[in-house]
Amino acid sequence: MNRILRAALMLLAVSAMPLVAQTTPTPSPIQAPIQALLQEHRETIEKSSRRSIQPAIDAIRDSGLPAAKLVLEKWGARDMWQRKSDGLFFYVEEVAGSDLTLFDFADSTQIGNLPKSDFKQIKPNSGIQGLIALSLVKFQLSDPDPARRGAALDALARIGEAAQLPALRASIDSEPDPALKSRKQRLERLMTIRFGETDAERIAAIRHFAGDLGVDVRGALNPITATTRRAAPGSVPPQDMNVARILRPGGEALSRTEAYDLLIAAGLAPARLTIADQRAALIANINAGSSGGVAVSALDDPAARDRAYAGLVVAGLAPAAATGTEIDAALAAHVFFDTFAEPARPVTDAAQETLRSIELKVGINQSLDLALDALSLASIYFLAAIGLAITFGVMGVINMAHGEFIMMGAYTGYVVQQVIPDYTLSLIVAIPCAFAVTFAAGVAMERLVIRWLYARPLETLLATFGISIALQQLAKNIFGTQARPLTSPAWLDGQMVINDVVSISYIRIAIFVLALIFLGFFLFLMKKTRLGLETRAVTQNPKMAASMGINPDRVNMLTFGLGSGIAGIAGVAIGLYAKVTSELGADYIVQSFMTVVVGGVGNIWGTLLGATMIGFLQKGIEWFNPSNTLAAQTYMIVFIIIFIQFRPRGIIALKGRAAGD
Amino acid sequence: MRQSFIFRNPSLLIFLACLAGFTLAITLLSHAYGSAFISTSFVKTLGKTLCLCLVAIAMDLVWGYCGILSLGHFAFFGLGGYMIGMWLMYARTELIIVQSLANAPIPATPQELRDAIGTQIFGVVGSADFPAIWMFAHSFWAQMALVVLVPGLLALVFGWLAFRSRVTGVYLSILTQAMTLALSLYLFQNESGLRGNNGLSGLQNLPGVTASQDFISIWFLWASALALGLGYLLAAWVVSGKFGSVVRGIRDDEARVRFLGYSVEGYKLFIFTLTAIIAAIAGALYYPQAGIINPGEVAPIASIYLAVWVAIGGRGRLYGAVIGAALVSLVSTWFTGGLVPSIRLGFYTIDWVDWWLVLLGLSFVLVTLFAPKGIGGLVDLIAGRLVPNRHGADYGPDTGSLQESEGRE
Amino acid sequence: MSNLLEVSGVSVTFDGFRAINNLSFQIGSAEMRAIIGPNGAGKTTFMDIVTGKTRPDSGKVLWGEKTQNLLKMSEARIAQAGIGRKFQRPTVFEDQSVRDNLMMALQNPRAPVPVLFWRPARKDSTRVEALAEQIGLADALARKSGELSHGQKQWLEIGMLLAQEPRLLLVDEPAAGMTLAEREHTTDLLKEAAKSRAVVVVEHDMEFVRRLECKVTVLHEGSVLAEGSLDHVTANQEVIDVYLGR
Incomplete structure (x- = not known):
């Protein structure tokens, strides 16, 4: 009921905005489009959950309204307050005792000092603050202040995401400062390596950095060439994987023990019997001075322990441990290989080639x-x-x-x-x-x-x-x-x-x-x-x-x-x-x-x-x-x-x- | 004409008698066998001092007689300590582990035992595996042999390299100091396999001996006194006779000895290695009394202190080295133990714990400047009064009267 | 007569300065030879080369019947082979008695371990006393050699040389700082020694050389200028030029 009413009110406010805004600047900010937008996402904003907040932030960022940046800044700085009575959002410059100095988002006019008890502070958690900061990057990238543009580039280099790539690209041409411009271009290439849409685009970006000494380049390329060691049944690796190389157990790169451990970890083979397990099993089955048919006093010899354990297995008191031949068979039945996390083969090839050229330098x-x-x-x-x-x-x-x-x-x-x-x-x-x-x-x-x-x-x-x-x-x-x-x-x-x-x-x-x-x-x-x-x-x-x-x-x-x-x-x-x-x-x-x-x-x-x-x-x-x-x-x-x-x-x-x- | 070795060295008899009397007196005043007048920790201090006297004799042989100012003999001392420490630590840990594993439901395999000992010993340096150099630590006799072999071999190899290239004088001193520094830096690493800067500890406990420290300390005092006596005898015998002549000749004019047909390098190497072994034995007796050894003990400064003791006592005479080592180390213990009352000057209080090193440093300068013969020089003064050295001249006016050499007998 | 020592074509350079220049020299097994020459002629360097102290850049030094190459031997080995040397300054072990000095020089095993266990036998003591008699120090056996006079030290050093029983004695300025009587005694000692072995004396003093009555080799700028009897070489114009200056 209440919701319908509010929606209607808002529609009205939006349509009547210019008129009302002109005639009564205060205290009726509700009509401003930015306020309307905020009201539209009021629930998500109030809920303040990192998982659901993104649409609200995106909507504000992409609204094209002049106040959008101000809202995001104040929100991120926890300066956005909500009136309890009607749910309208304001920002606060100063908290003086029990009073708040309130401002309107639309035109930054002061509304006046009002008692704090009527308002509720919107407190985004650090996760949301991060998201807000990221969305602000778009504004900051074309901020008139070069220092802020630089800071935005730093933020992008650290926590940039695919979504910022278009904004970054859009800001390059209009960048007046040549140093910042070259940084932007470099960052654009780096981000393209990670987030480029086509492989061709990414490969071009990778090749761009051949012989470049920057730590950031290696930081971008290393994850692409990082490999994970895997094992799979059969004699060839699965088709869908980007395989760096196939390893032979017992070779230099992969010992037989490591290979079998890989199988155990992947659940492809039964665990080996460790000395501790064997000991525990023997202790658990001590019966009248002997365990597994061997006297306890004789168990200070590894061979005697093996015999005793075999006795336990025969008696069904302990699980059978993998024997040497079983291990051999398991190793023979599987293929071991390193895979790239990156699925596209040409990209990994290009990255390896570029890294090699960098490494030499x-x-x-x-x-x-x-x-x-x-x-x-x-x-x-x-x-x-x-x-x-x-x-x-x-x-x-x-x-x-x-x-x-x-x-x-x-x-x-x-x-x-x-x-x-x-x-x-x-x-x-x-x-x-x-x-x-x-x-x-x-x-x-x-x-x-x-x-x-x-x-x-x-x-x-x-x-x-x-x-x-x-x-x-x-x-x-x-x-x-x-x-x-x-x-x-x-x-x-x-x-x-x-x-x-x-x-x-x-x-x-x-x-x-x-x-x-x-x-x-x-x-x-x-x-x-x-x-x-x-x-x-x-x-x-x-x-x-x-x-x-x-x-x-x-x-x-x-x-x-x-x-x-x-x-x-x-x-x-x-x-x-x-x-x-x-x-x-x-x-x-x-x-x-x-x-x-x-x-x-x-x-x-x-x-x-x-x-x-x-x-x-x-x-x-x-x-x-x-x-x-x-x-x-x-x-x-x-x-x-x-x-x-x-x-x-x-x-x-x-x-x-x-x-x- | 030919007299027995002991009678030609009267000071030897006096020394041995003093040593025996001292040992007996301490024994009778100890907790273990006597009136409990001296605390066990002081008995240990005295036992350690005897070991320091022994290493000082080694230093005197190599420096006072042969003229090689080695700044590395305390490294050999420390190595001896490390070698015995390895056995003490291993054997004791083994006893403890065996005891604790005795209550386990099934007996441990040799491998499990070894792993447990390894974890116990090398846990502090984040490791559980026995380094290769601990290969013989389980065997008392092998490790005892290493006490002599390791420092002996090091001295042999280093000495061979240094003497062969005719490095002499201060250059040799600096080279030996560098060797000591390299050794102590090496021991400071955890990778050295000797527990890095933790060193070896708990060495005062003899594995399998249940007697209290009161008794152990006295036994070590006896052992140290015996070693010192034998070391003194050996050193006195080595420097008597022609070998001593050659060695002193090397000290005074190396080239001349060479042109007499003696291979100077061989003699130096012999003395260097022999004294390294004596130093190592002294160290092997010292550190079980000290209870702990760490790489700081091997640092170059310790070897310089050794030279200081010998210089203060008077080099070129064996009893001088003993007097110097005993005096300086005991006085040093006295001062640094906070036993000396502070001097209040009103505006400043001289606390001897802080100022002792200043005093030692300055008194060392004074001894070098004004008494190059050290405390031993006093003995010359006194002896000169009693039996004037007439350099072979007659005692009386008549020719044919008693010669000085006869008068001495 | 076969040569005991044969030096041929030896050269040494110190930092560009040619101390010895293509020097050749021979001496027989029982012969006295005096070497004279102005300062810097290479007399001491020549001794250094023969005794192994200095290694020449080129040339050969051959020794004895088996013609051993001395250049490959250490100083101690050369001394053991039978070459004794007396230095310009008397170098005896001043801290030790005359007896000890002579004992040390006696011909006995030189390796450390035998020396360690060596104790003087009666024949060694007799030999030392005989030597002391010969060099006039029989009364001073128990004295420290540092207390001896300069001339006595020179004799002691010669005594030590004789005790070594070398086949070749190299003697550097034995008469320096001696009184006339002492010189005569020294001359006698050297002449006596030269009856059974080779003796090379380096000396400045012409009177002393004359008294030795032997063949003379004149060195100049590192090579042999003239050789022959003293009268022969002093008549040589080149030698006169070198000594008197041109």
Whole structure:
């Protein structure tokens, strides 16, 4: 009764709309066509069920009414309310206490503040919200705001459905932004792969992407080429399936056990007897100290258990288990094959072909990415080792506390950041600070300890180790054991993306550049400056150098300080990349020494080569077994030990009598 | 003219007497056999210290006598511990499993037994299968042989590679350190088959022994003392005589020894492998007393500490290594155990648990700088006062009077 | 007379510098030979090659009646084959007694395990005492060799060489830093040794070489410049040029 009345009312409202709307804008929104449409679907909207809501959403979306988009937006945002008295829908801007500020959908005019108790909120669940959002895509694709168009494309790429394809295609031509236009075109091709109506259309779309590196392309193609393993009676697979390949049980791809498991899972063959089942059956049938005719105490032998179970089967107490010959027969009577989920053969062929072309390119690019990774690892090792290249390589001093100088540099960076909150500025301040701190520490250490031990290298090793454990514990006492953050400035965040496969973070680029700068600095210092000349003179023959007016004490002190200072700067760089803890330096010390030794002591190019070799080697080993970086490090060290067999003096070795003893 | 080996080394007798007296005293003060004056955990600490003294002797042989600063001997120590730990863990788990399966309605097959043990041991690393390296874990004797064979072979192969390529001095030290790092990183992986960073645990329980820890700890103390005594004797015998001369010659001038016709590499390899085996035996006695072993024990820093002990005690003399290891490890236990009262400075309280490593590091620097002979150097000072070293000169004014060498007898 | 040591066509290059250039040299089994030459003539490098310390780039070094190829042997094997070497600086084991130093050099098995179980027999002690007598250190057997004077260390090293009982002695500047009396003693020792074995002495000091009364080989820029008696070579114009400069 009520329904008929309402329908009649609505008809009336629709026919009288223009007139009434003009004369009385408020409070009679019922006449507006959008309201009529809503009323038409009132029941489904009120019911709010994900299963039945689609026609209502579609009707609004396709109505062509200017307010349709507004309705969908407000509905999806749970801002649509319904008047209890007459069932009309409004949207609400603001809920102030017990009052609602109501607006009319048709012309967005304010209706006024009305008590909340007269209205009911329409609460679409998240499923419905998703559907609404999807239907909004159509509007958003031609939204004047480019950001919203971009967001709509994102939504489509994530949860797009066949229904949106026409809307997407329609919006391409009118797209003014060239970047968005190309995205739309790409998405259209991708969606055509999935939802295209004819195979030809889809194959064309698939071929379009030959050699494309995008993750999205592989995401679209992989489901097409995904296979499921099946078994079927007979010797040929069923005609209606798109068979990728037929497998022979016992072959490399399919063992006999797996094949039989497939049959069991498909219900095509009886289950095998598992050890647990056999045991359970034997236990269940223990009778007066024996089971299946075998004494319980003898059942610790698999053969005895088989005999006992056979006894149970004969007595009818247990189901017969599949025997070897039965399994053979079952395997022979079935065919095993992989099928594509996609039924159309030409589509799967095209997809496989395109994927192959992509894989080749991906492989090349992955090697490139790996090389970039290795290069950045190499620059980190080089940074960590360059200070050592000076103290160990040039001066011949083993400084086990070198790692702790790196740590001190990193902590200096952290402290500076606590004082200066601006990350860029603090980084600029931190680098000279770190240099100053570790330079001072290095000079102090050289003056107090190392200079007394120049003739006793092994004891230098031990004394500096003592300093190393003291410094490490000191850092723990001051800064605690948890990792301290050393935050990089915003312009170092993120990464340079070359394509979907190759990318490198800016911080790694910065470290690489820093390594190059240090290399240049070192070369300049050693070859072009007075200090470099004096250092080389002192390290080669301290007495001779002293007699020529060089003060070896001063030169040693400065050189050692310099090596330590560079370690401090390296510490800031490494701190940006890794966590700052008191063990930071210890993690690098062995690798740093390796770098110098492998490269050849006393030669900066050797250190560079050593770092490159170790970096590439480690990444290369990691590539074979990506889940296990520990194993990669282990194998790398073993490799280095073997490498030293063949070049005991490193890659670049000094020859002749100068290298002797 | 020819005297017996022991009488030519008077310090040996003193050492053995001290060791025997110490063992007897601890036994009489223990819960198990005496007045219960010392707690069982302290007996274990002392037993462990004896093992550390033994590995320090090994270190002294290889570094103090042969001049190879090996930063890898604690890795051999740890490997010995792992080898014995495998048997202890397997045998004990087997007992527990057999006991729990005894109540099952039907007896277990060998395969079921093995699977149950595997699940029990390797459950923590998400596996139930026995890795191949556990092949001999069920056999006590096989595993005991592995205690010696595995570290011995590793030392032999590594030493052969390193010495053959004439890597010496600090390069060799770095290389041994790298070996230790590689080994500890390898053990840290779950795939190593030795329970990754969980290590092996429950080693203090001897399978099939029902005696309480009070007794077990004393037995291990005896075993450790015996091993230390024998190790000391062996080391003293090795370095006496011509072999010792050659080895010390290698330390002082390797090339000269080579031109005398001795194959330096062979000697180094011999010493390196022998000491690795001694270290492994010490480890095999240490870890059942510690109860647990994990890859952290094998980390490079442990081997450096070993060098620190020997340096503090005084290298190139066996008792120096023993004194250093015992002193530093006991003092370290004392400090890190929170037994030393904190120092209140008003604005800051020095808590020795935190500051002990700083103190140790700095005192180590001081010893290196000012007392390169270590604590053993004190013995020289005292002995020098008692019997001045006259370098073969006469004791008296007359020619034909007593020579120093005769005066010593 | 067959040659004990035959070096032929040996060359060594260090970083582009030719230390030895196509050198050939022979010595018989009981012969004394002095090698002289200016600094950098390759005297020490020549010894390094014969004792296996340096591997030449090309050439042959053959040894003994069986003409063994020394280039394929390690230093220790070469020493065991019967080539003893005395270094320029006296290198003795300063931390050990004179007796230990000599014992170590005595000709006995050199492999680690036999050495481990080796204990001195009476004949070894007698031999050591005889050697000590010969080098004038009989009173110093129990002393640490580090306490000896420079000249005594040189003698000890020669004593160690003799203890090895080598068939060829390579002696690098034995008289450096010795007093006149000590030099005479050294000359006697070397002459005595050369009666039963080959001795090669590298020396700068012409007086000392003259006293050795032997054949002289002059090296220059890595090859043999002249060979013959001392008077013969000192009369050679080329040798004079090399020593005095052109």
